[in-house]
Amino acid sequence: MKLLLEKAHIEGIRYYDTYRKNGGYSSVEKALKMSPDEIVEEVKKSGLRGRGGAGFPTGMKWSFLAKPEGVPRHLVCNADESEPGTFKDRYLMEFLPHLFIEGMIISSYALGSNTSYIYIRGEYAWIPDILEQAIAEAKEAGWLGKNIKGTGFDCEIYVQRGGGAYICGEETALIESLEGKRGNPRIKPPFPAVQGLWMRPTVVNNVETIAAVGPIITMGGDEYAKLGAGRSTGTKLISACGNLNKPGVYEIDFNLSVEEFIYSDEYCGGIPNGKKLKACIPGGSSVPILPANLLLHESNGNKRLMNYESLSEGGFQTGTMLGSGGFIVLDEDQCVVRHTMSLAHFYNHESCGQCSPCREGTGWMYKILKNIEYGKGKMEDIDLLWDIQRRIEGNTICPLGDAAAWPVAAAIRHFRDEFEWHVLHPEEAQTRNYGLAHYAEPRTIVAAQ
Amino acid sequence: MSENFKVTIDNITVEVAPGTTILEAARKVGGAVAPPTMCYYSKLEGSGGKCRTCLVEVSKGSEKDPRPMPKLVASCRTTVMDGMEVKNITSEKVPDARAGVTEFLLLNHPLDCPVCDQAGECDLQDLGYEHGKEGTRTEFPRRTFAPEDIGPYIQLHMNRCILCYRCVYTAEQLTERREHGVLDRGEHSRISTCIKNSLDNEFIGNVIDVCPVGALTDKTFRFKNRVWFTKPLDAHRNCSNPNCCGEVRLWMRGDEVYRVTARKDEWGEVATASNGKTGWICNECRFDKKDTKDWVIEGPTNINRHSVISQGHYAGTEGTAGKAEKLIDKVIGQEPKYTLDIHSVSEVNKPSVHLDRIPGPAHSNDFK
Numbered sequence: 001m002k003l004l005l006e007k008a009h010i011e012g013i014r015y016y017d018t019y020r021k022n023g024g025y026s027s028v029e030k031a032l033k034m035s036p037d038e039i040v041e042e043v044k045k046s047g048l049r050g051r052g053g054a055g056f057p058t059g060m061k062w063s064f065l066a067k068p069e070g071v072p073r074h075l076v077c078n079a080d081e082s083e084p085g086t087f088k089d090r091y092l093m094e095f096l097p098h099l100f101i102e103g104m105i106i107s108s109y110a111l112g113s114n115t116s117y118i119y120i121r122g123e124y125a126w127i128p129d130i131l132e133q134a135i136a137e138a139k140e141a142g143w144l145g146k147n148i149k150g151t152g153f154d155c156e157i158y159v160q161r162g163g164g165a166y167i168c169g170e171e172t173a174l175i176e177s178l179e180g181k182r183g184n185p186r187i188k189p190p191f192p193a194v195q196g197l198w199m200r201p202t203v204v205n206n207v208e209t210i211a212a213v214g215p216i217i218t219m220g221g222d223e224y225a226k227l228g229a230g231r232s233t234g235t236k237l238i239s240a241c242g243n244l245n246k247p248g249v250y251e252i253d254f255n256l257s258v259e260e261f262i263y264s265d266e267y268c269g270g271i272p273n274g275k276k277l278k279a280c281i282p283g284g285s286s287v288p289i290l291p292a293n294l295l296l297h298e299s300n301g302n303k304r305l306m307n308y309e310s311l312s313e314g315g316f317q318t319g320t321m322l323g324s325g326g327f328i329v330l331d332e333d334q335c336v337v338r339h340t341m342s343l344a345h346f347y348n349h350e351s352c353g354q355c356s357p358c359r360e361g362t363g364w365m366y367k368i369l370k371n372i373e374y375g376k377g378k379m380e381d382i383d384l385l386w387d388i389q390r391r392i393e394g395n396t397i398c399p400l401g402d403a404a405a406w407p408v409a410a411a412i413r414h415f416r417d418e419f420e421w422h423v424l425h426p427e428e429a430q431t432r433n434y435g436l437a438h439y440a441e442p443r444t445i446v447a448a449q
Numbered sequence: 450m451s452e453n454f455k456v457t458i459d460n461i462t463v464e465v466a467p468g469t470t471i472l473e474a475a476r477k478v479g480g481a482v483a484p485p486t487m488c489y490y491s492k493l494e495g496s497g498g499k500c501r502t503c504l505v506e507v508s509k510g511s512e513k514d515p516r517p518m519p520k521l522v523a524s525c526r527t528t529v530m531d532g533m534e535v536k537n538i539t540s541e542k543v544p545d546a547r548a549g550v551t552e553f554l555l556l557n558h559p560l561d562c563p564v565c566d567q568a569g570e571c572d573l574q575d576l577g578y579e580h581g582k583e584g585t586r587t588e589f590p591r592r593t594f595a596p597e598d599i600g601p602y603i604q605l606h607m608n609r610c611i612l613c614y615r616c617v618y619t620a621e622q623l624t625e626r627r628e629h630g631v632l633d634r635g636e637h638s639r640i641s642t643c644i645k646n647s648l649d650n651e652f653i654g655n656v657i658d659v660c661p662v663g664a665l666t667d668k669t670f671r672f673k674n675r676v677w678f679t680k681p682l683d684a685h686r687n688c689s690n691p692n693c694c695g696e697v698r699l700w701m702r703g704d705e706v707y708r709v710t711a712r713k714d715e716w717g718e719v720a721t722a723s724n725g726k727t728g729w730i731c732n733e734c735r736f737d738k739k740d741t742k743d744w745v746i747e748g749p750t751n752i753n754r755h756s757v758i759s760q761g762h763y764a765g766t767e768g769t770a771g772k773a774e775k776l777i778d779k780v781i782g783q784e785p786k787y788t789l790d791i792h793s794v795s796e797v798n799k800p801s802v803h804l805d806r807i808p809g810p811a812h813s814n815d816f817k
Contacts, residue, residue: 165634182631187498187526353612353631353638355499360553363636367589384586391549394520395501 001227003215003235004208005251008095014130016137019098027214028143031106032151034217039110043213045221047233051088052078052169052206053284053324054399055308064193065111066201074202075113076178077104077210079120079127080162080169083284084346085326088237089207091249093120093127096211097134101157103210105143106217108155111203116157119174122164131159166350170398171204172196173352184354185398206324208237228254232307236325242280243331245269254307258282259296261306262329275331278436279415282311283323285343286403288410289336290320316410335433336418340411341369347404358401361392365408372419375426382419386412454531458482458505459539471524471535472503476716483716484537485547485576487554487661488613489525490718492727496618497525500611501550502576506543509534521546544580551581557592557636558662559608567663569676572717573611594639599629600647602654602668602736607639610664616640616656623729624650640664651690654735658711658719669736670708676700679707684744686734693731694722698750699741706739712750 012018019025031039044059065073081089092100108116120128135157138144146154160178162168168177172186175197196202212234216224225233232254241247244262246269252261262277263270271277277292298304299318304311306322313319330339344366353359365388371377389405389412396402412419418434453464456474459482465474473491476483484505489497497503503525507518512532521542524535537543555577562568594607612631617640620627628650629642642648648656656665679700688695700708711728714720719728738744807815 167634187523349635351635353633353635354614355501356550356553356611357501359612359636359638360556364553364556364587364589391546391553395504395546395550397498397523 001235001253002251003219003227004092004096004099004211004237005249007099014095014097014134016098016134016141020141024098025102025138025141025143027217028102028105029149031109031217032149032153036110036112039106039217042216042221043110046216046224047221047228047231048209048212048216048224049232049308050206051208051212051236051324053083053286053321055322058205058209061193061205062111062203064191065203066194067112068201071200072115073111073113074197074200075104075108075111075116076171076174076197076202076204077116077118077207078169078171078174078204079118079124079207080174081207081324082121082123082166082169082350083286083324083326084343085241085281085328086239086284086324087241088239088249088325090124090127091239092207092211092237093124093131097130098138099214100207100211101131101134101138101143103213104157105138105148105155106213107203107205107210108157109148109151109153110213113203114154114156116155117178117197118157118159119168119178120159120161121168122162125161128159128161135159165352166346167352167398167400170400173398174204175202184352185400187397229305229307230309232309232322236306236322238306238325238327240268240327240329242327242329243271243275243334244329245272252306254305256306257296257303258306258311259303261327268329271329271331275333276436277329278332278334279330279336281320281326281328281330281407282306283321284326285328285346286406287321287323288316288319288406289330289339289414290410291414294318294414316406316413320410332436333433335373336411336415337369337373337422337429340408341366341373343407344369344404347400351400351404355397355401357392358396358404361388361401362404364388365404369408372422373429375422375430377419377423377426379420379423382412382416382423454529454533456529456533456535458535459537465529467529467531469529471505471507471522471527471529471533472497474529475505475524475535475537481538484524485572485579486525486716487572487576487611488615490615490618490659491716492718493615493618493622493659496613496615498523500554500613502547502554502580504543504546504550506536506540507533508536508540547580548582551576552586554611555581555585556587557608558611559591559593561609564672565606565609565663566666566671566676567609567660571663572661592636597641598647599642600649602732603648603657604666604668604671605640606664606666607641609662610640611662612638612640613661615659615661616665619656619659620648620650620653623652623655626650628653651732652692652729654732655711655719655729657735658713661717667708667710667735669739670700674700674702674707678702681750683712683747683750685747686738686744688731688734690731690733692726692729693734694724694726694728695730695734696722696724696728697730697734697744699744699746701741704741706741706744709735709738 007013007022040062048058049055050058079089144155165183167173168183170185171192173183177183192202192204227234235251237249238252239249250267261267279289279291280295281289298313308322311320311322348362348366351358351362368381368385389408392401393405421434422429454467455462455464458475458478461478463474463477484503487500487502503523504521505524506521509515511530597605599605617630628646628648631638632641657667679702682699684699685696696712698710698712699706711719711730722728
């Protein structure tokens with residue numbers, strides 16, 4: 001079942017004429033006949049959850065938007081997709097810009113936002129041009145601008161390029177950056193739904209979330225809610241990368257099992273060179289890494305499915321998170337210590353430096369991991385790492401602290417023997433990787449710390 | 450909404466107005482119940498939330514919604530709800546988190562207290578003594594920054610900075626144009642003027658008072674004396690600047706005024722002056738009026754909480770705690786005395802050795 005990528009194969013779908021010929025903008029036509037509250041109600045019914053990582057119900061987020069008299073409201077689209085391993089929004093914006101703009105128009109109409117913004121990361125240097133062209137085409141066809149199609153609703157969409165900071169993907173830091181300030185996350189409350197951009201009520205949504213609004217309006221919220229599994233409704237884009245035969249962006253049904261996603265030819269097509277699966281990060285670099293045995297099966301023995309509930313089954317002891325859908329696969333040749341080190345380096349580099357646990361702690365973790373990886377580690381360093389991540393998690397202003405702490409915690413929780421091997425055999429660790437050990441054995445639950 | 454909210458902090462109930470933060474409510478209770486703060490400054494709008502030392506546990510959200518809050522919250526930026534129950538020193542999680550934050554703050558701090566002018570009245574020293582652990586677990590070189598000159602009055606020691614942003618808010622809210630700010634990201638963040646610029650606004654001297662550590666110190670006092678050797682006196686003058694409160698604290702030794710600072714309250718923040726103004730003072734009062742003739746001296750300052758000058762504050766070892774006399778009783782009418790002759794314990798720097806008479810560099814043999 002494809003909703004978002006249904007038309008992706010059509011040549012020239014990037015341009016308005018082809019898109020319109022293939023049934024594009026019919027959802028906007030339908031939406032403009034509805035009242036804004038009806039659209040919010042449809043989105044609520046659809047059970048759509050935020051696709052940026054946290055999975056918060058979008059309809060609920062929209063209904064929290066404060067609507068004081070005479071104060072403009074804003075819709076801001078978070079296209080600052082900087083999570084390592086995640087590149088689904090890039091695919092959407094690059095190949096289906098009109099699907100995204102369609103969602104932007106409907107969402108702006110539903111929220112009463114006359115000025116909406118797309119905040120796109122600086123590294124996607126060529127995509128703002130694509131989006132701006134799509135916006136110009138839509139405006140020419142009368143889908144944007146003043147008095148859209150005679151409804152009396154005005155809407156303008158602006159594309160803002162970021163400076164290339166991961167932290168600006170955090171919604172309040174994004175708002176600060178959009179206002180022209182230093183991208184430091186704000187302290188919540190007040191939440192953006194009450195005081196966001198220029199202290200006005202603001203909704204910040206991910207690209208994929210907004211793109212999904214179009215299909216929801218077309219098919220109706222109830223129909224959309226029938227797709228998927230349980231509270232994970234609809235479809236999800238997964239950007240698969242790492243040791244896979246066919247890495248890329250896939251649209252999946254939430255009932256798909258992780259095993260099928262990795263090994264079936266329809267999706268990733270297995271692991272190259274006949275290697276074995278060692279570990280996987282299923283939701284972008286900040287979610288906990290899982291060893292193969294825990295990845296494919298839940299702790300009760302059922303097959304693990306690609307949805308919010310199944311992936312987070314058992315909390316962080318035996319589960320992880322769906323996150324943003326950046327699916328990173330590691331085969332038996334990969335070193336978890338080195339992998340964790342490079343993630344720690346990333347978070348150290350991207351910390352905004354506002355609050356002390358994250359500013360100081362991320363750098364400390366990186367240095368310790370570097371020592372362990374390069375054969376200078378000590379046994380007590382592993383416990384120290386655990387202690388540092390424990391004191392960062394939950395004690396910071398924004399979730400970047402958690403995002404930096406979780407990968408380190410999960411690596412120690414599930415791969416402690418590999419860390420210990422690095423410490424005990426510093427010279428051997430420079431020449432070869434630890435390999436598989438017990439992780440490929442099915443149904444051995446590693447005792448968590 | 451005119452009714453007051455009842456908040457219970459560490460089993461002590463206080464009534465506060467709606468909109469009050471947990472920290473302000475805890476300060477109303479006072480004593481050890483008030484969480485330590487490194488970045489929050491009640492006189493500066495928007496400050497707080499950054500250092501994370503004031504984290505507290507909310508065990509009951511409010512009367513209406515009694516669920517506890519899932520994470521520790523920054524008490525300086527969380528407003529109270531009616532019936533809220535807060536655990537600070539009685540919490541099991543808070544001391545651990547606070548020790549963690551203290552460790553993080555000290556991780557890259559140079560610990561050059563022996564040569565730091567702030568030593569003795571440093572918030573980070575206090576925090577380290579009260580919440581820190583002995584020894585360090587880090588083995589890495591500490592972060593350093595290139596020195597930067599920010600003008601004739603203020604000395605910037607970026608290595609000591611804990612990025613509380615207080616000085617940025619001060620410049621933003623007290624002066625017409627902010628000339629310095631935070632540059633760069635993450636652990637490379639630094640206070641700087643970007644284009645080499647001196648801070649010369651007439652109120653910029655207040656950044657020295659708000660700085661919790663020795664990152665911004667008074668150049669006219671630099672290396673002149675240790676704060677615990679100087680005697681604080683309250684004084685005032687009729688300052689011509691309408692925004693200057695004119696009420697200051699003179700730090701004297703003998704008849705000499707070594708330093709002029711704003712008056713501080715028990716939480717280490719500038720006090721409210723008797724004329725109702727917030728106690729900010731202008732640069733003229735701070736840097737240029739270093740003569741007793743310029744001032745009307747009111748009398749010695751009462752010292753109650755901060756700094757080693759409130760003797761016995763750091764007396765952690767047994768036996769000394771009981772001897773906590775007020776400095777004021779000791780100091781008035783007498784010269785502060787050195788209690789230790791450095792030459793009796795130190796091998797180097799003997800008075801008989803004249804370094805300038807030793808040809809070439811000095812060696813340990815020269816001191817024997």
